[in-house]
Amino acid sequence: MNAALLQRLRKSLGERQGSSLRRKLVARAADDPRINLADNDYLGLARDPVVVEAGIAALRTWGASSSASPLVTGYTQLHQQLEQTLAAWQGYAHGLVLNTGFAANAAVLGGLPKAGDVVLADRLVHASMLEGIMASGARLRRFPHNDLDALELMLHEEPALEGVIFVVTESVYSMDGDGPDLRRLSSLRQRFGFCWVLDEAHATGWYGETGSGMQEHQGVLAAADIVVGTLGKGLGSQGAYVLSHASEVRDALVNFAGEFVYSTYLAPVNAATALAAIGRIRELVEERPRLQAMSVEWRDALCAADFAVPAGDSPIIPLILGDSDVTLRYAETLRSSGFMVSAIRPPTVPVRTGRIRISLRRGLEASALPSFLSVLKGISR
Ligand SMILES: Cc1ncc(COP(=O)(O)O)c(C=O)c1O
Structure with a gap:
């Protein structure tokens, strides 16, 4: 290994040593008897018999892998059925399944905002959203956590732009479990005409009459322009999705998002278990x-x-x-x-x-x- 590289790695790892910040991987045993208060399987669906059986059936039909990137042959009828089901459930016309929530956020926020645009983001938005925004070339301003007065002030302050203003929030914040008033965000969106990107990762399944998330729960179904969600939390599966009212958002991701275009697509089994999980979630009224x-x-x-x-x-x-x-x-x-x-x-x-x-x-x-x-x-x- 190159000596300069090794020295650099040791230095940055050394800065975490001794400061209680160094991370270590711990392999979990399948039969760990402890009460799990750590993972994101909020509805307990990862081991739900109906979900597991759907996965086994999909493995038999489709095999273990999608075996290709989506534009080659990786995109299957199961993925298509899943994106249509997710979109209809949450009130959108278009959906696209991606491999992870991290990739979905990085693709949306790295690809749609451009230099000359402004992104107003809650101070605690997920690392994947920040990663995208930083790569996009747009100007980033962060408002205090869940402070919609501060957001409104920023919207007033922004000079008339040639470009687009994006507002980026989550509906349930991953490390705080709180969220903003979506009704107020929805009315701000109508007044100011920004593009609202909402991450519903931690709300799906837990909130809403049919379990579709916090927009449904707060009576503003499909108010955000773009929703990002993950299959890996309440849906007990793996993978993610982007929903939008405009077909152009989906088309742009299909054409330009490297995270989508250049990666072996989500295994069909994950789409099958997510579909089964949506059915189970709908039943949990x-x-x-x-x-x-x-x-x-x-x-x-x-x-x-x-x-x-x-x-x-x-x-x-x-x-x-x-x-x-x-x-x-x-x-x-x-x-x-x-x-x-x-x-x-x-x-x-x-x-x-x-x-x-x-x-x-x-x-x-x-x-x-x-x-x-x-x-x-x-x-x-
Ligand atoms: C708010 C939020 N968005 C996106 C993600 C990423 O989702 P995934 O685990 O599917 O990559 C996470 C995961 O921790 C998250 O907390």
């Missing part, structure tokens, strides 16, 4: 309010135990502990006490906001909360 109530119950109990957690009803509860060392200590104790949790530290979250990101799921036993609390209380702060 009565369970959804109960899931949201579970989130409120966990938050109330954590607050009563003197842990500062924000109000809300999403599946993501940030237990903010501040210091990275303290966060690691909590995570290690919880892990050795039967809970699968992860310590979220900078740069994933802002400095001094290290946290345990509790992620709830359908099927979590009622006894999980008191035992989680008793482990927490046993850790000296």
